[in-house]
Amino acid sequence: MKKDLNITPLNTLSLVDKVEMRITQYIKDNNLSVGDTIPKELQFAEALGVSRTVIREALSRLRTIGIIDSKKHKGMVLSHPDFIQNFEKVIDTNLLEDETLKDIFELRLILEMGMVDVLFARKTKEDLKELEEIVDRMETNNSESTIFKLENEVAFHGKLYEMSGNKTLQRFQNLLLPVFQYVHEHKLPDAEPYKYSKKFTTHRELLNYLKEDDIKAFKKGLSNHLEPHLDRILEKSKS
């Protein structure tokens, strides 16, 4: 069964694909780093024996993903790619597959449970004050609309990510937020309410564990707090 081989057939690689790969390989092989200039279109075209149009298309792709940048008077220069930016564009259009969306939903829960050690190592008094204000707002506005509640929910969990001090993680989570919401509303079976009649760890309790520097209680509490979401995924994966 040739079809089962998880290998990319040669003929799906276009000339532009190949040129793109050659250029990134060139960057690596020559240990070029940020700020270095790379050869001009014409030079690449001659060295690779292809038309300038093909080279232009390949370079344009590398520009799109942020690896190269065109500077006036300097030509093409290597630059720091933005790790998150292309994700943003991809997620934004609602074109991802259902299976990927569910994976991402799960990924967010995984990140939140996994970041507790970093969170405890880096939290500051100012962070806790801000978090407390969010929890206060949540409790006084308990009777407000669902949208308002959701905003506070997002503020609380967003603050936890911010407190982790990991900017890539924080941007990644911001990015996952709309996916989370979307999957939450459309793609997963509802949580079964009868299963959750037992008491759940509240935002106030999580805050208190942070203030008391009780990492063990916080880990347990967070796991409990996120359990309904996790159960929905795991139910789904069994069926």
Added chain:
Amino acid sequence: MKKDLNITPLNTLSLVDKVEMRITQYIKDNNLSVGDTIPKELQFAEALGVSRTVIREALSRLRTIGIIDSKKHKGMVLSHPDFIQNFEKVIDTNLLEDETLKDIFELRLILEMGMVDVLFARKTKEDLKELEEIVDRMETNNSESTIFKLENEVAFHGKLYEMSGNKTLQRFQNLLLPVFQYVHEHKLPDAEPYKYSKKFTTHRELLNYLKEDDIKAFKKGLSNHLEPHLDRILEKSKS
């Protein structure tokens, strides 16, 4: 201090940037989904009042990040973007900033600690058998070269990700692997050996907790197993 405002100045948006944003907005506003065709170059050019060259460049970007695909006889069709692919290209060139590299190093630890619940819910007997084979290899080849040890190390942790059943997570982790290695070797201070004279949870012990279905012991053990890495980051972030 205008410079402190975290806002993108208008003049950094090129005409192509603006056209790209208009087209993605068009896709969203019209609720287009995978398989739908989008208007031709010329139609976009006329509707937006810009040249076909500008439209072509913007469409080429969207093709690069996987949102559109050109099909014979059908024109341009919306497609499922590959969530991970552009990451791969970006990481591959070693152009990321040090700060981002360190964030990613940390992110991998966070993912591994966070995925334990999913791992326990989905692990199968076949998984455990395979993991045991890896651990056996590790123990018999204890005297082998560092590279060999590293291979087994990667095999063990890679298997854990595979067992999570989350394909996006798994691909993401594969992708982070070279970064992890790079940061491990070049960007962080060495772990201080004297601090780690106490006994660490071994791969064999982690395997046994999985076999005994003891999630609590596994979580504690994994945390202990990853502690030297985590300590290095947190040391660094204090200084």
